Amino acid sequence: MNAQPFLHRLREDFLHLIAPALCPGCDEPLGPEEREYCRTCRTSLEPAPYPREILAEIATHFPPEELAIEAIGALYNYAPESGARNLVHALKYQGCYGLGVAMGGELGRALRMFTAFDDVEIVAPVPLHRAKMRERGYNQAQAIAEGVVKAMHGTRLAHLLERTRHTTSQTLLDAAGRRRNVREAFRRTAFSLEGACVLLCDDVCTTGATLNACAERLLVSGARRVVAATLAKDPLNATRPDVRVVLGG
Numbered sequence: 287m288n289a290q291p292f293l294h295r296l297r298e299d300f301l302h303l304i305a306p307a308l309c310p311g312c313d314e315p316l317g318p319e320e321r322e323y324c325r326t327c328r329t330s331l332e333p334a335p336y337p338r339e340i341l342a343e344i345a346t347h348f349p350p351e352e353l354a355i356e357a358i359g360a361l362y363n364y365a366p367e368s369g370a371r372n373l374v375h376a377l378k379y380q381g382c383y384g385l386g387v388a389m390g391g392e393l394g395r396a397l398r399m400f401t402a403f404d405d406v407e408i409v410a411p412v413p414l415h416r417a418k419m420r421e422r423g424y425n426q427a428q429a430i431a432e433g434v435v436k437a438m439h440g441t442r443l444a445h446l447l448e449r450t451r452h453t454t455s456q457t458l459l460d461a462a463g464r465r466r467n468v469r470e471a472f473r474r475t476a477f478s479l480e481g482a483c484v485l486l487c488d489d490v491c492t493t494g495a496t497l498n499a500c501a502e503r504l505l506v507s508g509a510r511r512v513v514a515a516t517l518a519k520d521p522l523n524a525t526r527p528d529v530r531v532v533l534g535g
């Protein structure tokens with residue numbers, strides 16, 4: 287019997303006993319069986335709307351002929367002061383790569399409940415620009431994609447895109463500004479798509495501008511269809527759109 291996993295677990299349990307790690311979502315100590323974030327956060331954070339509703343909201347930010355994403359799923363609502371916001375912040379700015387993989391696993395398991403994601407073959411992270419990668423040391427979207435691949439059997443991880451421009455933050459831009467800001471910001475790598483269904487992964491979706499710019503590039507490059515998934519959905523406006531366009535998914 288290989289004693290390494292047992293010894294590793296013993297060491298982790300001992301460390302937990304002397305200094306319990308805190309859940310980055312709620313700041314409560316993690317229990318002995320909890321890894322990365324606590325069970326309460328996993329089960330009681332405010333859920334994101336269903337994929338069909340998220341797609342309908344995103345569709346309001348694009349001219350119909352420019353919407354390249356066919357379906358989009360998310361785990362949590364990205365409300366101000368929420369645990370979801372704390373978790374994404376820890377993933378992006380506090381080096382919690384394993385947290386991204388764990389949350390990606392939750393995301394992948396959630397996506398399996400929706401037929402729109404049944405035929406996903408390739409899972410691709412939204413790329414970071416090289417300068418940002420140097421600064422942060424890792425791409426948080428890749429951590430999420432790794433978790434998703436583990437949870438969605440039959441899929442594989444691939445880096446399909448490069449970020450050619452360092453885009454300014456989208457935070458203060460409206461929907462049209464966001465579309466302009468990320469247009470032509472991505473380039474495809476040499477990977478062959480062969481008519482595959484590609485799932486794009488990122489941390490947060492607001493208007494979907496970044497995901498859609500990536501999806502456009504993948505469709506031009508031979509993808510059969512592109513779907514997307516993020517840990518959280520951030521509503522751009524507090525009010526929900528009055529007009530709902532149902533596109534399926």
Ligand SMILES: [Zn+2]
Nearest residue numbers: 309312324327
């Ligand atoms: Zn928690």
